[in-house]
Amino acid sequence: MEESKPSILSVILAYLVVYIVWGSTFFFIEEALRSFSPFVLGSIRFLIAGPLLMGYCALKGYKLFNKEDVKQAIFVGFLLLFVDMACIIWSEQYISSGIVSILSAATAIWFVLLDKPKWKENFSSIPTLLGLFFGFAGVIMLFAEQIFANTVAEETKSQNITAMGVLVMGTIGWTIGSLWSKYSQKGKTTNKKKALNVMVKTAWQMLTAGVAFTLVALFNGEYSRFDYKAVHLADWGALLYLVTMGSILAFSSYIWLLQVRPATEVSTYAYVNPIVALLLVHFFTDHEVTILQIMGLCVVLVSVLLMNWNLYKDSRTIRAIRYRKKLKRLKHMAPKSSVPRIVEVAEFQRKELSKAEKKKLKEKEKQQSQE
Template sequence: MNEKNPSVARIVFAYLVVYIVWGSTFFFIEKALRSFSPFVLGSIRFIIAGSLLMGYCGLKGYKIFNREDVKQAIFVGFLLLFIDMAAIIWSEQYISSGIVSILSAATAIWFIVFDKPKWKENFSSLPIILGLVLGFTGVIMLFAEQVFGQTDDGEKSQNLIAMGVLILGTIGWTIGSLTSKYSQKDKSEKRKEQPLNVIVKTAWQMVTAGVAFTTVALLNGEYKAFDYNAVYLADWGAIIYLVTFGSILAFSSYIWLLQVRPATEVSTYAYVNPIVALLLVHFFTDHQVTPLQIMGLVVVLFSVLLMNWNLYKNNRTIRALRYRKKLKRVKNMAPKSSIPRIIEVAEFSAKEKKKQAKEAKKENN
């Protein structure tokens, strides 16, 4: 998976998978819920995906077990792939997959709110504060759409509960992500054993989610009431899609892109996924995409852009463009034959390269 000079075609393909496939999973979850109850759906999806991914890691010869990493993967997998996905799947019984995808994109809000070590940095940044305010505004707009857009009080109440559950799920995702981030950083200096490959950790996370979904489905009677013969063929197709494309191909593409492209560039999938989900809802379901939902989407995505503004501003691509612009300006400061100009350009280039290397090292740490 590590490549120094990957082809443009592979990069484009990986981005298309992450952009479109991940965005479409919301739609296919909604479709599969016609035949599968929420926890049975999660159970089948993650047990199969986790087993296939673990089998792949075994065939590749990756080390499968490391007590410290497996313990961490189980905890993170429970929060990220069980709590959050359970909230998404359960909520899609009552609200449109388009609304679910928009609220999921608003997870960036909770990263700002719960990332305590970065409070000083985040809350001293005007773009981040504006993004936070806009993000909450977008979420309120979606709640308002459910309050004023429904005539039946029972349906209105159920939809609001589903949206509340979904918000709790995104908070679980955030806490799991931040826990993984900081615990990994704290343990990196004390680590004696070689860490497990990231795909192995992901396999453990999926297996953990599969076991958790299965346990709940057994305890709440969903598996007892489940009838394999009553499942529509198209819904089996949705499950297969979620396992192969949604859980394995899309995530593998995401991990590969993180290794060959800047993380801030890869994170742009968050802007595309809700758009894909909303388009699928509009063209292939009976749900109505309202103007307020579209406005909420625009507000939420713009808020995410603002909350990530400092990251985008300092990423390698933007720095490279700035460097070229400055270098061009310096080159035009004196005649081409000027020796002082040549020295100045050389010194400027060396200084900028040193600065970029230092910033890149800081990012990696």
């Protein structure tokens, strides 16, 4: 029995959640930091989100434990959701959430530099090399703005540069965790019946991050200084938003989109998130969004596009556009009497090819989402 195709409205709503909600989490972290210290914020967020997601998975009937998968989830969760997120939260004490979102978008640089099995492919591609150049240029622009700012005190300037450096280290941690997760599964013969669903793995990752944040908050004294009565109602709201919308809804929408849409299309959230973050900073905070920051954002987004160019040029959407252009030229070249036959044959071939490609892509994306 063939699965029902998701409605266009469902897909649009899921994209809006991934685009807007994930982009807004940078802003809401900055808001929550008015009342919460960095590690207490991460602790509460993930200790609530992890069990909630695990409970949802239990209700869905997913298998919750597999020793091998849980070990991997703990390691990946430590790097992705603790190291990277700790760097993001800590950095937002000193720099605007807009700058944080731009530097986070530049993570693609480290994927190119640290993905050793793909070095030959990456460093022989002109678009990828150009992307690397633009990526570093965008990051340097943001650092240069802080270094040469005349209106900022030296101590503040030093704090800002340190925060940006810490954030870059966090993005490297995210990259290492992602690459380890990707390659650790290769060569292993995994029993699909025993393998955990990707949402269960993420719940374990959130729990790992929650425990790590809690341990640090206990040892560095943040919890001993934390007074829940002093937390503003708006900041409780920001925390609730991060738990429900940022960690649960946005992630679920992202996983669902990977199952029903091409992965290259879903990855476009990386271009929208920093724009959303920068707009929220401009309209709802006291931080100034400078021309240099906007230029840095544009340069970084161009770099991300170039570094992913080889993926995009072979995507189903681009192939369909090329096909239509080719068919249009063919129709103009052929005699009028033969045009209907050309269209008929071409449409038949396209439908058959599309069916085969859809089946192949669905199987591939399903496999990727389970890894």
